[in-house]
Amino acid sequence: MTEAICRELASxxxxxxxxxxxxxxxxxxxxxxxxxxxxLLSAAAPAGQGGLGADVPALxxxxxxxxxxxxxxxxxxxxxxxxxACLLASDAGPELGAAVNRIVRDQLLVASATSEAGVGGAxxxxxxxxxxxxxSPAARPDAGEPAxxxxxxxxxxxxxxxxxxxxxxxxxxxxxxxxxxxxxAVLLDAADASLETLGGWNPLxxxxxxxxxxxxxxxxxDWRILPVxxxxxxxxxxxxLSHVLWSGVWYGLAAEAADRAAAHARGRAGTGSPPSGALxxxxxxxxxxxxxxAEAARAAQAVLTGAAEPTVAFTLxxxxxxxxxxQVAVDVxxxxxxxxxxxxxxxxxxxxVARLVRDLLSAPLMIGNERLVAxxxxxxxVARDR
Amino acid sequence: MSAVxxxxxxxxxxxxxxxxxxxLLARRSxxxxxxxxxxxxxxxxxxxxxxxxxxGVMVAVEDEFGVEFPDELLTRDTFRxxxxxxxxxxxxxREEGPA
Ligand SMILES: Cc1cc2nc3c(=O)[nH]c(=O)nc-3n(C[C@H](O)[C@H](O)[C@H](O)COP(=O)(O)OP(=O)(O)OC[C@H]3O[C@@H](n4cnc5c(N)ncnc54)[C@H](O)[C@@H]3O)c2cc1C
Numbered sequence: 001m002t003e004a005i006c007r008e009l010a011s012x013x014x015x016x017x018x019x020x021x022x023x024x025x026x027x028x029x030x031x032x033x034x035x036x037x038x039x040l041l042s043a044a045a046p047a048g049q050g051g052l053g054a055d056v057p058a059l060x061x062x063x064x065x066x067x068x069x070x071x072x073x074x075x076x077x078x079x080x081x082x083x084x085a086c087l088l089a090s091d092a093g094p095e096l097g098a099a100v101n102r103i104v105r106d107q108l109l110v111a112s113a114t115s116e117a118g119v120g121g122a123x124x125x126x127x128x129x130x131x132x133x134x135x136s137p138a139a140r141p142d143a144g145e146p147a148x149x150x151x152x153x154x155x156x157x158x159x160x161x162x163x164x165x166x167x168x169x170x171x172x173x174x175x176x177x178x179x180x181x182x183x184x185a186v187l188l189d190a191a192d193a194s195l196e197t198l199g200g201w202n203p204l205x206x207x208x209x210x211x212x213x214x215x216x217x218x219x220x221x222d223w224r225i226l227p228v229x230x231x232x233x234x235x236x237x238x239x240x241l242s243h244v245l246w247s248g249v250w251y252g253l254a255a256e257a258a259d260r261a262a263a264h265a266r267g268r269a270g271t272g273s274p275p276s277g278a279l280x281x282x283x284x285x286x287x288x289x290x291x292x293x294a295e296a297a298r299a300a301q302a303v304l305t306g307a308a309e310p311t312v313a314f315t316l317x318x319x320x321x322x323x324x325x326x327q328v329a330v331d332v333x334x335x336x337x338x339x340x341x342x343x344x345x346x347x348x349x350x351x352x353v354a355r356l357v358r359d360l361l362s363a364p365l366m367i368g369n370e371r372l373v374a375x376x377x378x379x380x381x382v383a384r385d386r
Numbered sequence: 387m388s389a390v391x392x393x394x395x396x397x398x399x400x401x402x403x404x405x406x407x408x409x410l411l412a413r414r415s416x417x418x419x420x421x422x423x424x425x426x427x428x429x430x431x432x433x434x435x436x437x438x439x440x441x442g443v444m445v446a447v448e449d450e451f452g453v454e455f456p457d458e459l460l461t462r463d464t465f466r467x468x469x470x471x472x473x474x475x476x477x478x479x480r481e482e483g484p485a
Contacts (some may be wrong), residue, residue: 124437179434231431236460312444314459378441382448383458 002052005038006065014069018208019347021072022355025207027164031073032109041100041107044081045088050105056241056301060248060293067252069357074252076109076161078279079209082238083110083169085304086226087187089237090256095223099187103167110187111165113216120157121367123234125180128154129173130225140143146218153184155198160211163197166190170216171230186220187340190374193218203357235310240300240318247293247325250363251286257336257356258282264340264351277333285328296321299386316357316379319372326363333357403451403479404472410450411468416443426469431462440465447471453478 015035021028035041044059045051054062060082066074087100087110119125131151152172162168168188173180197258198213226233261282265275296318302308336353337344343351404426417433424433425452435443443465448454453475455464464474 174432181434181436182432229431231437232462309458309461309463310458312441313457375438378438381457382441382444382460384454384459384460 001214001383002040002054002058003061003065003165005040006062007068008042009034009038010066010069012069014073016258018070018073018355021070021208022205022358023207025201025203025210027161027210028070028073028076028208029164030165031070032076035073035077036107038075039107041080041109042084042104044084045104049088049101052183056244056304057092057294057297059241060244060297063248064255067249068256069151069200070208071249071253071356072206075209076247076288078249079112079160080110081241081245082241083112085241086169086185086233086237087306089230089233090185090226093223093227096187099167099189099224103381108166108349109161109164110167110169111159111162111213113154113159113162113168113170115157117158117213118158119180121163121371123171123239123367124183124231126171126173126183127180128152129176129178130184130186131176141374143178147221148192149222150186150214150225151219154216155213156216157213159214160209160213161214162210162212162214162216163195164210168193168216181231185226185230185233186218187224187226188216188218188220192220203244204361206362235315236303237313238292240296240303240310243299243318243322244293244300246363247289247296247321250325250329250360253295253356253360254282254289254332255286257333258286260344260351260353260356261336264343267351276339278339282332285332289325289328292321292324300351311386312379312382313384316376316383317386319376319379321378322367323369323372326366326369327373330357330360333360399476400472403475404468406412406450407447407468407471407475410446411443413465414442414446424468426472427467430468431466435465437462443471447475451479 014031017028017030039052042051043054043062049052062075063078066077087103092100102108115121116127118127128183132149152170154170154172167190170188171183172186174182174184194217196215198215201210201212262279265279299314299317303310303314316385331352333356337357340351340353343349344353346352347354408421416439417430417435420433444455444460455478459474465471
């Protein structure tokens with residue numbers, strides 16, 4: 001049902017605006033409005049809380065569906081689901097719980113600011129810290145609305161839809177004396193934060209994600225700090241779900257490229273020459289990613305619900321998915337480009353794969369593959385069967 | 387995680403294991419200046435242990451004590467503190483015989 005809606009929206013409103021969103025590097029506001037009108041922004045939230053209650057395998061398939069219409073929209077949707085899942089997994093107190101409920105109910109858009117100047121894509125290190133004017137905890141529980149007691153000032157290098165979001169989930173060191181790896185996540189209301197764009201946004205692909213560098217400054221009440229340790233949140237929710245849902249997007253983009261290549265080859269069927277062997281190669285590469293994606297999505301679902309623990313073998317599995325999907329999707333799109341020739345290289349026309357190729361070239365960079373290779377090489381030293 | 391017995395059960399075995407463990411981590415420069423004296427129950431993650439360092443700890447502990455952690459014990463929780471690692475090592479050496 002939900003997947004059918006995603007398919008419909010992808011070939012409708014998403015596809016309709018995709019070229020313009022890409023050309024102007026602008027936020028896909030029409031697509032996001034359509035997703036909202038179908039409740040899709042709260043897809044990952046339980047039905048009892050006003051969401052769609054989609055599990056991880058379903059979310060991955062939805063991401064792939066959406067990507068066929070507009071890669072940027074699909075990626076925005078996927079990143080938002082990850083933030084939502086992080087919030088839902090955080091054993092929240094009353095104020096944070098109410099804020100999360102409002103995000104689900106009103107389908108507010110949540111951006112992520114983990115990457116940081118000087119730290120790059122090392123998710124598990126922060127430079128900025130939560131700071132306090134008065135280090136002594138002036139706890140006055142019945143003094144009414146808690147004041148803004150904490151502050152942060154972060155130079156985030158890449159914040160997708162940061163200027164469009166209603167809220168931001170920002171990583172920082174727990175305090176000024178904390179080591180880089182002792183982090184917390186802070187849920188900031190965009191209205192309470194000062195966001196300053198540093199530099200512009202004119203990238204090769206995924207242009208509609210609108211992901212400039214931002215200086216984020218905010219004062220906030222303590223309840224906005226997620227109680228769950230950031231490292232645990234990353235291991236259980238953020239990394240597995242990011243890798244699975246991003247891979248869903250990349251799989252969808254690559255599958256779309258393969259379909260366009262096949263359509264182009266069909267158009268030449270009358271010429272008597274057999275279809276390019278690349279058409280066959282694209283299929284076996286795609287089915288391998290599809291299977292890997294389904295397996296990782298099932299494992300991620302088990303960890304998300306607490307039925308399984310995020311072990312070394314699990315982390316290897318989800319990192320391996322990200323490495324494989326990001327590389328294979330690029331290979332498939334480039335193969336499609338060779339099959340389509342100039343019709344594929346053109347930005348226009350039914351057999352264009354140009355935007356798909358450009359969007360996919362971001363895949364190995366989203367958490368740099370070299371970083372993940374370094375991590376997985378270490379993990380491989382203690383890898384056991386799950 | 388029920389494979390890991392409560393600390394109290396192995397009161398006598400635990401002390402030497404915990405000492406060896408502490409020395410091992412100190413030799414490997416895990417949280418230098420801290421690990422030598424930190425409380426056995428202290429959260430190593432909060433003290434700044436990094437994920438990649440944890441893998442080094444896993445390898446070193448397996449080699450030092452001649453044990454092999456099953457995958458379900460290879461988690462952040464098992465390596466959260468000296469006390470929890472000690473519990474895991476004690477329970478594994480019991481299963482596999484002394485190192
Ligand atoms: C479309 C898109 C959207 C994004 N959206 C967001 C967002 O919403 N929020 C957010 O916080 N971030 C976002 N990012 C950022 C992204 O996830 C990474 O954090 C960022 O791309 C890393 O930046 P970097 O490549 O400049 O730096 P680094 O990660 O430092 O990498 C630079 C180079 O050094 C290499 N390198 C670095 N460390 C190592 C190592 N240990 N071993 C081997 N090689 C290493 C890398 O592989 C790479 O070649 C987005 C990125 C993209 C492409």
